[in-house]
Amino acid sequence: MRDPRYDILFQPQKIGPVTAKNRFYQVPHCNGGGYRDPSAAAAMRGIKAQGGWGVIFTEQTEMHHSSEITPFIELRLWEDQDIPSIAKMAAAMKTHGALAGIQLAYSGINGPNMYTKEVPLAPSALPIRTFTNDPVQARAMDKTDIRNLRRWFVTAAKRSQTAGFDLICLYGAHGFGIFQHFLSRATNQRSDEYGGSLENRSRFAREVIADMRDAVGDSMALTLRVSLDESIGALGFSNAEVRDFIAMNADLPDLWDLAMGTWEDCSGPSRFKPEAAQEVWVSGIRALSSRPVVGVGRFTSPDVMVRMITSGTLDFIGCARPSIADPFLPAKIDAGRIEDIRECIGCNICITGDMTQGMGRCTQNPTWMEEWRRGWHPEQIATKGKSDSVLIIGSGPAGLEAALAASSRGYDVALAEAREVLGGRVARERLLPGLSAWGRVADYRLYQLQQRANVQLYPASTLSADDIMGFGFQHICVATGALWRADGVARQHITPLPADPRLPVFTPDDLMQGRLPSGQVVIYDDDHYYMGGVLAELCAQKGCAVTLITPSAFVSDWTANTLEQAAIHRRLVGLGVKILLNTGLAAIHADGVETNCSYTDARARLGCDAVVMVASRIGNDALYHALQARTADWADAGIRSVKLIGDAAAPAPIAWATFAGHRYARELDAPDIGDALPFRREVTALAAD
Numbered sequence: 001m002r003d004p005r006y007d008i009l010f011q012p013q014k015i016g017p018v019t020a021k022n023r024f025y026q027v028p029h030c031n032g033g034g035y036r037d038p039s040a041a042a043a044m045r046g047i048k049a050q051g052g053w054g055v056i057f058t059e060q061t062e063m064h065h066s067s068e069i070t071p072f073i074e075l076r077l078w079e080d081q082d083i084p085s086i087a088k089m090a091a092a093m094k095t096h097g098a099l100a101g102i103q104l105a106y107s108g109i110n111g112p113n114m115y116t117k118e119v120p121l122a123p124s125a126l127p128i129r130t131f132t133n134d135p136v137q138a139r140a141m142d143k144t145d146i147r148n149l150r151r152w153f154v155t156a157a158k159r160s161q162t163a164g165f166d167l168i169c170l171y172g173a174h175g176f177g178i179f180q181h182f183l184s185r186a187t188n189q190r191s192d193e194y195g196g197s198l199e200n201r202s203r204f205a206r207e208v209i210a211d212m213r214d215a216v217g218d219s220m221a222l223t224l225r226v227s228l229d230e231s232i233g234a235l236g237f238s239n240a241e242v243r244d245f246i247a248m249n250a251d252l253p254d255l256w257d258l259a260m261g262t263w264e265d266c267s268g269p270s271r272f273k274p275e276a277a278q279e280v281w282v283s284g285i286r287a288l289s290s291r292p293v294v295g296v297g298r299f300t301s302p303d304v305m306v307r308m309i310t311s312g313t314l315d316f317i318g319c320a321r322p323s324i325a326d327p328f329l330p331a332k333i334d335a336g337r338i339e340d341i342r343e344c345i346g347c348n349i350c351i352t353g354d355m356t357q358g359m360g361r362c363t364q365n366p367t368w369m370e371e372w373r374r375g376w377h378p379e380q381i382a383t384k385g386k387s388d389s390v391l392i393i394g395s396g397p398a399g400l401e402a403a404l405a406a407s408s409r410g411y412d413v414a415l416a417e418a419r420e421v422l423g424g425r426v427a428r429e430r431l432l433p434g435l436s437a438w439g440r441v442a443d444y445r446l447y448q449l450q451q452r453a454n455v456q457l458y459p460a461s462t463l464s465a466d467d468i469m470g471f472g473f474q475h476i477c478v479a480t481g482a483l484w485r486a487d488g489v490a491r492q493h494i495t496p497l498p499a500d501p502r503l504p505v506f507t508p509d510d511l512m513q514g515r516l517p518s519g520q521v522v523i524y525d526d527d528h529y530y531m532g533g534v535l536a537e538l539c540a541q542k543g544c545a546v547t548l549i550t551p552s553a554f555v556s557d558w559t560a561n562t563l564e565q566a567a568i569h570r571r572l573v574g575l576g577v578k579i580l581l582n583t584g585l586a587a588i589h590a591d592g593v594e595t596n597c598s599y600t601d602a603r604a605r606l607g608c609d610a611v612v613m614v615a616s617r618i619g620n621d622a623l624y625h626a627l628q629a630r631t632a633d634w635a636d637a638g639i640r641s642v643k644l645i646g647d648a649a650a651p652a653p654i655a656w657a658t659f660a661g662h663r664y665a666r667e668l669d670a671p672d673i674g675d676a677l678p679f680r681r682e683v684t685a686l687a688a689d
Ligand code: ADP
Pocket: 393, 394, 395, 396, 397, 398, 399, 400, 416, 417, 418, 419, 423, 424, 425, 426, 461, 462, 463, 464, 479, 480, 481, 482, 620, 623, 645, 646, 647, 648, 654, 657
């Protein structure tokens, strides 16, 4: 039963002409699938409807072909033939009484138009501002362009209505939408009635919303998403100006959707942004308008959500990542199942699907974006097949998720772990600076496993092949993880680098086990995800004089995909870490390292007391191979399968391990599909010639 403290979250709320059944509002979020995988994206939204969300939005939908953000894959509503695929999403959203919303985006100064080859249009003639420094500029819109764009918005609104949506969100946040480009002095340098004063800069938003109201406003709600602060100082659309804008246009939209700064500011990872980080920026705004307000802040705690409502800060609890990690978050609060919420850890792996044009992944929810492709439901799983028992070796994210999903199917599961503490890499990495929230990967699964009668947990149990052959389990899942290499092999070096053994070399595993360097420390990062930067932070905190060298042009360069690269660089500079970019590690000498320039191979010497080697990892697959060597004995031992999964098979981020564990359990006793593709794929139909 629901705790009455949370009743307030379930009060129906009016938004213009429509009413949301509760305050849970899934704000627009990308997923990597978009127009390329419309059925996968639609099914993902449908699961959120089942999970109890009151309002569910699409991702950004490019509403006219003259403004698009290729290579990023979002939705498109350029012509009538786009309607069926987005109508499929709207229908999925509405299956359980949720309101269906579409976010219409005209990307203006953010859209380089790499696909359509159209000249980008923006309030002022400036270079395109996106993640890549595309050598493209926008043409300043003239009055005819503005009239055209108003008409295009109306056309897009009518198409959205035809597709079955209840709400339209006009995108003017994160630097991505034309409404912000008009509102901000940074991107609007016009001298006509659309530029200059705030009233003039607001004109475009007022005109578009008035046009759309005339067209669809009797039945559809119109919301405006603006940045709480453009985060470029007083020159941009600052928080003070946002407040003036809202006070001046109090009744403009049916709902104010407020989101912080750039996307990096808004969706900052837990390493840099705590839950409810935007509270100071949004508080007080609700009093400026009679219209409801939605805000975000990686809300996972129902108590924080309630505080946001009772303090008068927000009317709706906006969630993107928490709704990805647990699409059933509202339903679980409603059912009094708080402890079953799979809390977002704020790692931002979900964002990498969009940034890499891959398919979205979530560290906590391995079923995300597999709802249609593989038929995976986050809360339901087929009951077990013919066999009964599974032994899982290793309690990292792969082993824990395999145990959770296999036990949900009804298998008898034993999970053995060599260490005293369960959790594998997560048990250690959660102790590193800024990564404590990552511990939720283990906490959530361990709590669930401890509730189950068909699960036995065996910490401090190092298993050998002999042990395993003697136990009588039918399926053996080897999830024994990986170790960081000390020999430097990664990308720069494909064989071990020359090293004088007199200089101490530490691996990330050493540091995580409390074996720390001291004095002058060189951190060599040829891994490029978070570990190098995190260990630089740790060593600096422990008083070392740290130099981070990397063959890349950026610190922790892959974290551009998790929207934290700039924040990492800033933090390291703040800690006094010396950063050498485009710099490799040529050799380790007794008194220091020899570096080489990534471009010219120019050598330099750098004295130090120790090297921290953040290179690559080697899977712990010895146990698996020992079992494979005894295939002939499996039948006598009652063994039907032995599988190697997670980091032990191929080291990768934690999300890859939870996916591998989940897939392992889903496929237990499944029929052999031979060479077939293991998921459904949507193939674009050929047009008639
Ligand atoms: P993954 O990310 O693939 O889940 P982790 O490295 O997080 O991998 O976890 C693997 C776990 O397996 C580690 O905690 C490690 O102690 C444990 N382990 C490795 N070998 C054995 C073994 N032979 N018996 C039991 N546990 C093992």
